[in-house]
Amino acid sequence: MNAVIMNTPVYMQALDNLLQVYGLRKTFGERLLFDVPELSLKHGQSYVLTGSNGSGKTTLLRILAGLEPAQINSLYFAGRVVPAPKICTQLAPRVIYLHQHPYLFSTSVAANIAYGLKASGLNLRQRDAKVNAAMQWAGVQYLAQIPPHKLSGGEKQRVALARAKVLNPEILLLDEPTANLDEEARQQVIALIRKMCDDNHCVVIATHDPELMALKDAVKLRLENASLQTQ
Amino acid sequence: MPLLNTTLEALRLLFSWDATLWGTILISVKVCFLALLIAAPLAIALGFVLATYRFPGRRLAIVLVQTLLALPTVVIGLILYMMLSRLGPFGELHLLFTQQAMVIGEAILAFPILAALTLAAVQAVDERVAETARTLGAGHLRSAMTILLEVRFAVMAAIVSGFGRVISEIGCAMMVGGNIAGVTRNITTTIALETSKGEFVQGIALGIVLVVIALAINIGLAVLQGRGGLR
Ligand SMILES: Nc1ncnc2c1ncn2[C@@H]1O[C@H](COP(=O)(O)OP(=O)(O)OP(=O)(O)O)[C@@H](O)[C@H]1O
Ligand SMILES: [Mg+2]
Numbered sequence: 001m002n003a004v005i006m007n008t009p010v011y012m013q014a015l016d017n018l019l020q021v022y023g024l025r026k027t028f029g030e031r032l033l034f035d036v037p038e039l040s041l042k043h044g045q046s047y048v049l050t051g052s053n054g055s056g057k058t059t060l061l062r063i064l065a066g067l068e069p070a071q072i073n074s075l076y077f078a079g080r081v082v083p084a085p086k087i088c089t090q091l092a093p094r095v096i097y098l099h100q101h102p103y104l105f106s107t108s109v110a111a112n113i114a115y116g117l118k119a120s121g122l123n124l125r126q127r128d129a130k131v132n133a134a135m136q137w138a139g140v141q142y143l144a145q146i147p148p149h150k151l152s153g154g155e156k157q158r159v160a161l162a163r164a165k166v167l168n169p170e171i172l173l174l175d176e177p178t179a180n181l182d183e184e185a186r187q188q189v190i191a192l193i194r195k196m197c198d199d200n201h202c203v204v205i206a207t208h209d210p211e212l213m214a215l216k217d218a219v220k221l222r223l224e225n226a227s228l229q230t231q
Numbered sequence: 232m233p234l235l236n237t238t239l240e241a242l243r244l245l246f247s248w249d250a251t252l253w254g255t256i257l258i259s260v261k262v263c264f265l266a267l268l269i270a271a272p273l274a275i276a277l278g279f280v281l282a283t284y285r286f287p288g289r290r291l292a293i294v295l296v297q298t299l300l301a302l303p304t305v306v307i308g309l310i311l312y313m314m315l316s317r318l319g320p321f322g323e324l325h326l327l328f329t330q331q332a333m334v335i336g337e338a339i340l341a342f343p344i345l346a347a348l349t350l351a352a353v354q355a356v357d358e359r360v361a362e363t364a365r366t367l368g369a370g371h372l373r374s375a376m377t378i379l380l381e382v383r384f385a386v387m388a389a390i391v392s393g394f395g396r397v398i399s400e401i402g403c404a405m406m407v408g409g410n411i412a413g414v415t416r417n418i419t420t421t422i423a424l425e426t427s428k429g430e431f432v433q434g435i436a437l438g439i440v441l442v443v444i445a446l447a448i449n450i451g452l453a454v455l456q457g458r459g460g461l462r
Pocket of ligand 1: 028033051052053054055056057058059060
């Protein structure tokens with residue numbers, strides 16, 4: 001059914017934990033941003049991460065993607081140890097972080113979506129088929145001829161989702177994907193996120209958006225007073 | 232009106248496709264292109280590394296690049312002359328007063344401007360470019376290429392500026408080229424020589440060529456800067 005479960009050592013499957021982090025602390029100089037003794041993300045489970053402005057949601061997601069250094073005692077992905085400084089090199093693109101304002105490379109929409117596939121070494125024909133499917137999935141075929149920097153915020157967000165989705169990530173870390181979008185764009189993005197969750201990706205969404213916070217079956221995480229609570 | 236008459240005569244000389252005159256122009260252009268071909272890949276790579284990685288000696292390397300940039304071309308010509316002269320460390324190669332020596336000299340002159348401008352361009356690039364590349368699974372080399380592609384107009388502007396510095400300088404070309412007619416005599420050394428003989432027609436003709444080149448370079452730079460400013 002899913003590649004991850006098949007690849008996961010048998011003794012780990014019972015635990016069902018895709019990512020486990022122990023002893024995670026982030027400080028900026030003297031200031032402790034958060035101290036999380038344990039965090040596990042389960043395969044196929046979705047999570048919404050809330051917390052007031054400046055509580056560290058963005059920072060936490062970036063740490064999990066390996067884009068930001070932090071103090072970590074141990075980290076396991078699919079049962080295997082991953083050294084903290086190697087998170088990004090070893091886990092990308094199985095774990096993908098999406099910026100609140102995604103950056104689209106100044107090539108074309110299709111080339112953006114093909115980017116990770118190229119890095120993974122697929123040939124042109126295999127790439128084209130996947131890119132077309134992903135563009136259809138995100139409803140962005142009509143944007144194919146527009147230079148990426150001219151797209152609206154919602155369109156950029158959808159292209160960025162397609163660019164990640166095409167790589168079939170096991171964990172997708174979304175940073176306020178619906179912030180600053182008008183109602184129509186927001187609904188389009190939420191629909192795509194729902195599809196990702198239904199497709200059994202582990203999606204972690206940092207958000208202030210009530211509709212995303214109420215996402216069906218999502219585990220609710222909250223950053224407050226430098227600690228992470230599960231509600 | 233001696234100036235007007237000489238200028239008219241210079242134009243006549245240019246458009247009569249005078250073989251000596253155009254041969255001189257060709258030597259200048261050829262030396263410039265070869266010098267840039269050698270300097271550009273190395274300088275762009277160095278500029279990228281200095282902008283991206285933190286390592287011991289980085290500050291010193293940046294200071295050296297900037298010093299090289301500020302050095303009069305005649306000093307670089309002098310140093311290279313001593314290196315290539317019969318008793319110098321590279322005297323065995325018999326390169327002094329050849330086109331190859333000019334290419335080496337001009338490559339050294341183009342190097343710091345290319346490296347410094349690439350450094351500035353890469354330093355100014357949005358952090359999300361590298362982060363997006365890495366989280367989508369790109370390795371170091373692919374991320375580097377992605378970043379350079381994002382700042383391609385600035386890199387092209389650097390190359391154009393390098394061409395401008397090299398085509399218009401006289402000190403180094405004179406010192407290591409030796410101003411040999413038909414071999415190492417280029418636009419600038421011809422102007423100096425002819426003027427010192429009291430002959431102005433060739434000098435003005437070649438001066439017009441340099442003005443046209445300078446104009447083309449600056450139009451090119453303006454276009455590139457306009458393109459780079461799209462985002
Ligand atoms: N490089 C840094 N140096 C010092 N402090 C930093 C640095 N980066 C982030 N911070 C601080 O860390 C805190 C957490 O920032 P973060 O962006 O993770 O919060 P957030 O929960 O995502 O907030 P928001 O809801 O506004 O997006 C902020 O107070 C910020 O000022
Ligand atoms: Mg944030």
